[in-house]
Amino acid sequence: MDDYLIPPAGWRYAAYPWFARDTAPDLPKLVQVGRVLLPEFFHLVIGTEDAWAIDRSGRPWVNAGPTVLFLDFQVFEGEVDMAHATSIYFDLPEVYERVRKVIGPSKWKRLGIHYITQYLAEFTEEEGRPDTDPTAYDEGPSGIRSRRPEVALEWLDKLQSHAAEAYAEARGAPSPKRKRVKMTDEFLREVAQVYRYAENMDMPPTRDVANHFKAPHSTAAKWVAAARRKKFLPPAESAANEAARAAARTPARTEPHAERRLELEWWIKDSMIQADIELEKDPKRKKEMMDKLQNYKDELERLGGEIPGRED
Known part of the structure; x- marks a missing residue:
């Protein structure tokens, strides 16, 4: 693993679906980018360790008070582009300068792809939105939203199928999803x-x-x-x-x-x-x-x- 993918002491990196602070009702679409699947919209969080907190129910959330930089990415025509950057509490230029000293802007996109891929691996392993995802729960009149709504099940099916096909391809075996076709x-x-x-x-x-x-x-x-x-x-x-x-x-x-x-x-x-x-x-x-x-x-x-x- 490249050294820059590991945060230095006192810092943490994470990536989640949708743009930062969006209140979208469900998960975005999964799209193909090269040989991998990525959410159509996702964001990378670069922040100090004290930015992550635990609420009274034991769920994690990102506290915007300390140094936190939110980087929003969008997949468009097979390419990953950074849409915009935001911060809360401190001015963006001040946060940008602090983060730049930890990891340079030229590495932000690769960092975002790495951590959102890691998120998708956790999503598959936990069969739904990971417990570490602060955006996975939404308290409303009907209580806490499920980690596995219909679109999450669609994600699981697509991710598991993609993983199985990639594994079969690496072994030189036929795709498990591809059955012999009768030429009727x-x-x-x-x-x-x-x-x-x-x-x-x-x-x-x-x-x-x-x-x-x-x-x-x-x-x-x-x-x-x-x-x-x-x-x-x-x-x-x-x-x-x-x-x-x-x-x-x-x-x-x-x-x-x-x-x-x-x-x-x-x-x-x-x-x-x-x-x-x-x-x-x-x-x-x-x-x-x-x-x-x-x-x-x-x-x-x-x-x-x-x-x-x-x-x-």
């Missing part, structure tokens, strides 16, 4: 839909298939080839023809309404999922959701498309 017509149609959508958006289509199904690129390429054999995708162009077309800047021929059909197919699949979710929350929305879904299906049939999930 329904599956290959979905591969074709993902592929065509990526092509229409000028994105690498095979890579998008791999990302969509969380599979290696080589496996996705085999699925794409199988979809072509089933004629769910047109035959691949030769490299020479593709280069010539690109050089001539002539767009690929597309079947009339193909893009609209593809869009409708995705909307229908998404609407089916959303309908199931919404109907559990509010059964009164059933008619509204089903009418919307039927409109999509009617338009797709008029354009000669195939309703997703329909059995012939």
Whole structure:
């Protein structure tokens, strides 16, 4: 471990989700940054030991009286950026100068990532927000908020899955989350839909298939080839023809309404999922959701498309 990650005597470092002193109702989203997961918003606390106190119930909290610097970070487009710095009690320049002598600003971002990663490890181990998290509890009219609300369970599932996949990758073993896929017509149609959508958006289509199904690129390429054999995708162009077309800047021929059909197919699949979710929350929305879904299906049939999930 780098020496600067260990606080000197009399100081302490810690990181927690959300920006400092935010009163957000729940945990932020977890997002991928390189090979790790991080909260979309988090903050680093650099403070003297006397900044940490214990309340009457035995829970820790950060006392803002002594020297404390709060550094807020946000993940944006795969990069971690420091949003702003705050302090309480002492003026920010005064606190900044004291902290700068302990650890320089050039190391603050790496320090923040290290300690929020440590927080996530504790979160996984304790199966919920760690007892050392002063923001984990919120006393209100209904009492103390649970350490394991619904979003915390989602965090646990995502963190545990990510850890299992990383461990399997390090050992050269197949991902525990990846099961053998049966290349049914329904599956290959979905591969074709993902592929065509990526092509229409000028994105690498095979890579998008791999990302969509969380599979290696080589496996996705085999699925794409199988979809072509089933004629769910047109035959691949030769490299020479593709280069010539690109050089001539002539767009690929597309079947009339193909893009609209593809869009409708995705909307229908998404609407089916959303309908199931919404109907559990509010059964009164059933008619509204089903009418919307039927409109999509009617338009797709008029354009000669195939309703997703329909059995012939």
